[in-house]
Amino acid sequence: xxxxxxxxxxxxxxxxxxxxxxxxxxxxxxxxxxxxxxxxxxxxxxxxxxxxxxxxxxxxxxxxxxxxxxxxxxxxxxxxxxxxxxxxxxxxxxxxxxxxxxxxxxxxxx
Amino acid sequence: xxxxxxxxxxxxxxxxxxxxxxxxxxxxxxxxxxxxxxxxxxxxxxxxxxxxxxxxxxxxxxxxxxxxxxxxxxxxxxxxxxxxxxxxxxxxxxxxxxxxxxxxxxxxxx
DNA sequence: AAACTATATCGTAATATTGCAATATAAAAA
DNA sequence: TTTTTATATTGCAATATTACGATATAGTTT
Numbered sequence: 001x002x003x004x005x006x007x008x009x010x011x012x013x014x015x016x017x018x019x020x021x022x023x024x025x026x027x028x029x030x031x032x033x034x035x036x037x038x039x040x041x042x043x044x045x046x047x048x049x050x051x052x053x054x055x056x057x058x059x060x061x062x063x064x065x066x067x068x069x070x071x072x073x074x075x076x077x078x079x080x081x082x083x084x085x086x087x088x089x090x091x092x093x094x095x096x097x098x099x100x101x102x103x104x105x106x107x108x109x110x
Numbered sequence: 111x112x113x114x115x116x117x118x119x120x121x122x123x124x125x126x127x128x129x130x131x132x133x134x135x136x137x138x139x140x141x142x143x144x145x146x147x148x149x150x151x152x153x154x155x156x157x158x159x160x161x162x163x164x165x166x167x168x169x170x171x172x173x174x175x176x177x178x179x180x181x182x183x184x185x186x187x188x189x190x191x192x193x194x195x196x197x198x199x200x201x202x203x204x205x206x207x208x209x210x211x212x213x214x215x216x217x218x219x220x
Numbered sequence: 221a222a223a224c225t226a227t228a229t230c231g232t233a234a235t236a237t238t239g240c241a242a243t244a245t246a247a248a249a250a
Numbered sequence: 251t252t253t254t255t256a257t258a259t260t261g262c263a264a265t266a267t268t269a270c271g272a273t274a275t276a277g278t279t280t
Binding site for chain 4: 003004025027052053054055056059060063074076077078
Binding site: 004006008010012014020022023024025027029030051085088091092099101103 | 114116118119120122123124126127130131132133134135136137138139140142143146161162193195198199201202205206208209210211212213
């Protein structure tokens, strides 16, 4: 069918999946890294940095925004995008907990 | 066209995207969480824990394995799956660096 | 106002994902 | 050896994603 059964999973599982899915494309990872590399949020530029056509980049930005990973403000002519710190913090915490917990267990049967 | 332009991005960008994509479905997040919740790696059970049919679960497991997030060993009748610590460590580090770096910048123009 | 700039949306083709019934495989138990 | 148990594979339908040309929108500059 192709439609994800969202309602069968926990809030957290769905939230992590949404964030992870948004980062499940190298272009979108590249966008985040670019937004990191510039000190403040940046208006424009993003299209010129990526090896993709403008509509494609626009679409990727939309997906990042829908997932809550970035925010965008209209700034006159251009649009100012920047990373949503909360979303990144969520991912950091989630994987920190898992990874740390794994190390404590020293579990390695495979 | 629908085919990701993998070759235009960095090694890291592609690696993170592969791992993130694998976690881009709540069922696969749930699988990781279940593997965490049991102390050692577990043979069987996974199908009974998820609200999905056996072939669907099998497919999700395959994707997690292809992405390098889990490992599987044949254990007689059953198969023993467990989390690949390295992959989780990679994700932890990646998001830690970004999140910490963001906090230092205290960048919040949007 | 006309031209330019930055970004979004529409339409569409190619491909990928999700889900499952049916079936295959292979080890274990009877 | 037949049956049971655990998992994988195949085939297929429904849907989603990726990419981009063409076009729209809206602010800026001239």
